[in-house]
Amino acid sequence: MNQSGTNPYTKTEAETDVLTAEAPSWQLVVWNDDVNTFDWVIETLMEVCGHTYEQAEQCSLFIHFKGKYAVKEGMYEDLEPMCTAILDRGISATIEELVA
Structure with a gap:
């Protein structure tokens, strides 16, 4: 038992400093072209970025219709x-660089 009257489990202010600096965040942008097929882009996003088929398909549609899309951050x-x-x-x- 702690006889000094203080709780040994209480943290002091110095021990509870919070990390406030955030690491910069980036995005991987894939651009549309007239060469690559939907299937090739979907396969690439699944293999390289770890997307599911559905995620990769959605990304490929955004790329096609918007001209580019951030497929990963x-x-x-x-x-x-x-x-x-x-x-x-x-x-x-x-x-x-991801702009806030």
């Missing part, structure tokens, strides 16, 4: 190899 270091893999498959992609 995250840290730059995580998106860069995905972007490279998409580019290696002949599909246009970029990484852009």
Whole structure:
């Protein structure tokens, strides 16, 4: 038993500092073209980004009708190899900073 009269489980202000700085967020953008088929884009998004068939299909429709679509958000270091893999498959992609 603690005889000093203080609760040993009470945290002091110094021990409960909250991390307030947020890491920058990025988005992986895939661009429409007149070369790649829906099936190829869907297959690529499933294999490279880990999308389900339904997610990849929705993304491909947005890409087709809007001209581009952010298919994934995250840290730059995580998106860069995905972007490279998409580019290696002949599909246009970029990484852009997510604007708040």
